[in-house]
Amino acid sequence: MRKAAAMATITSNTLKTLFVALIIPIMAIPQENKPKLPANIETIQKHNIQLLTEQLNRGWRAFCDAPVDEGVMSLFQGINPSDAALHVMTITNQSVQLPIKSISLLKDFDINPERKTLVYVNAFHTADSYFSVQEHLSLLQSSRRDLNVIVVDFARDVAQLYYAVRHHLSVHGYAIYNVLKALKDAGIAPQDITLAGHSVGANIAALGAQLFARGSKQKVGQLVAIDPATMCRTTDILVKQSVAERVVVLHGEGDVFGVRVPVGHIDIYPNGIGYFPRRKLQPGCDSKICSHMYPFVLFMEALIEGVMIPATKCESWAKFRQSDCQFQNTINIGLIYPSTARGLYFCLTQPNPPFTYMEHGLRYKTTPRTKPEKALKKKST
Numbered sequence: 001m002r003k004a005a006a007m008a009t010i011t012s013n014t015l016k017t018l019f020v021a022l023i024i025p026i027m028a029i030p031q032e033n034k035p036k037l038p039a040n041i042e043t044i045q046k047h048n049i050q051l052l053t054e055q056l057n058r059g060w061r062a063f064c065d066a067p068v069d070e071g072v073m074s075l076f077q078g079i080n081p082s083d084a085a086l087h088v089m090t091i092t093n094q095s096v097q098l099p100i101k102s103i104s105l106l107k108d109f110d111i112n113p114e115r116k117t118l119v120y121v122n123a124f125h126t127a128d129s130y131f132s133v134q135e136h137l138s139l140l141q142s143s144r145r146d147l148n149v150i151v152v153d154f155a156r157d158v159a160q161l162y163y164a165v166r167h168h169l170s171v172h173g174y175a176i177y178n179v180l181k182a183l184k185d186a187g188i189a190p191q192d193i194t195l196a197g198h199s200v201g202a203n204i205a206a207l208g209a210q211l212f213a214r215g216s217k218q219k220v221g222q223l224v225a226i227d228p229a230t231m232c233r234t235t236d237i238l239v240k241q242s243v244a245e246r247v248v249v250l251h252g253e254g255d256v257f258g259v260r261v262p263v264g265h266i267d268i269y270p271n272g273i274g275y276f277p278r279r280k281l282q283p284g285c286d287s288k289i290c291s292h293m294y295p296f297v298l299f300m301e302a303l304i305e306g307v308m309i310p311a312t313k314c315e316s317w318a319k320f321r322q323s324d325c326q327f328q329n330t331i332n333i334g335l336i337y338p339s340t341a342r343g344l345y346f347c348l349t350q351p352n353p354p355f356t357y358m359e360h361g362l363r364y365k366t367t368p369r370t371k372p373e374k375a376l377k378k379k380s381t
Helices: 002-027 041-056 060-064 100-108 133-143 158-166 169-185 200-216 288-305 317-321 358-362
Strands: 085-089 095-099 116-123 147-153 193-199 220-226 244-250 266-270 310-313 326-332 343-347
Touching: 041 060, 041 158, 060 158, 085 100, 085 133, 095 100, 095 133, 100 169, 116 133, 116 158, 116 169, 116 200, 133 147, 133 288, 147 169, 158 169, 158 200, 169 193, 169 200, 193 200, 193 288, 200 220, 220 288, 244 288, 266 288, 310 358
Parallel strands: 116 147, 116 193, 193 220, 220 244, 244 266, 266 343
Antiparallel strands: 085 095, 085 147, 310 326, 310 343
């Protein structure tokens, strides 16, 4: 009994010693060194968006590899493919936003088979207010009532853009295929359809055109690819001559954002930017993302304002600088191109609206660099 009591005393003293040795040091840890509680979901998502916005300025590789928490991003609305939107016009000149699943309702809106049709695929987002993508597209729809203009928006914010370029290319391409099928069912001839898209949107548009050609055995009349994105994987660069009867590529940056090599029937290089990597910035631009957006603004000015932005056929940028070009073979940036136009085209444009130099833009000259002005004005009536 004495032995058992002695053992119990020793055990009790040992436990007390251990308690003092382990617990007291923990209690002595300064407040600032205590383990932090996990950040809440809103804080993590705020960090995700900030990180994506910062990395986008560095190009697609940095953007695609951004260490975001996709588990948290998936908890927020907007990143599901079904969150994409259609913008169509009514007969009373009002733009209506529909969910992408409402493609079958296109025929119920102001779609006239007697008009040419433009389907614009938006899949790029920038916080830079100079370029205001949605504002330009809204003006395009309201000012060009001579066309059936349908806008498909896959990137209303940077999170949607991330999922579009990383995960949703195939499903978005299939959505464009369904838009084209619905237009055909509404009596629109495929040869009267122009698909257009900027950056990631150019590749989504190209995939939709490719799927439509495969499924219907008919090609759309034209694809206008505005500085097609180099994407997260080079296998996702889908703009090529075979997807439409005519493929026009309007280059802009040609380095970390846009495709540099000619991939269309017609490849236009404003100011030679993108043709040679060492020529890096468009007029008035102080960043590569600005140069990536610049041809979008040229295209919008041509369509909304009706401004002619001519370009001339030339073997190379070096030949253009030497004025050794086929000046009788010129085209205007926009929707209408001669059936015989093929090859490389170059022009000079200005830093601010109106961006065109008109016919003076067909001859090389040095131009000052000043920051582009903010937005295009609505076409006067």
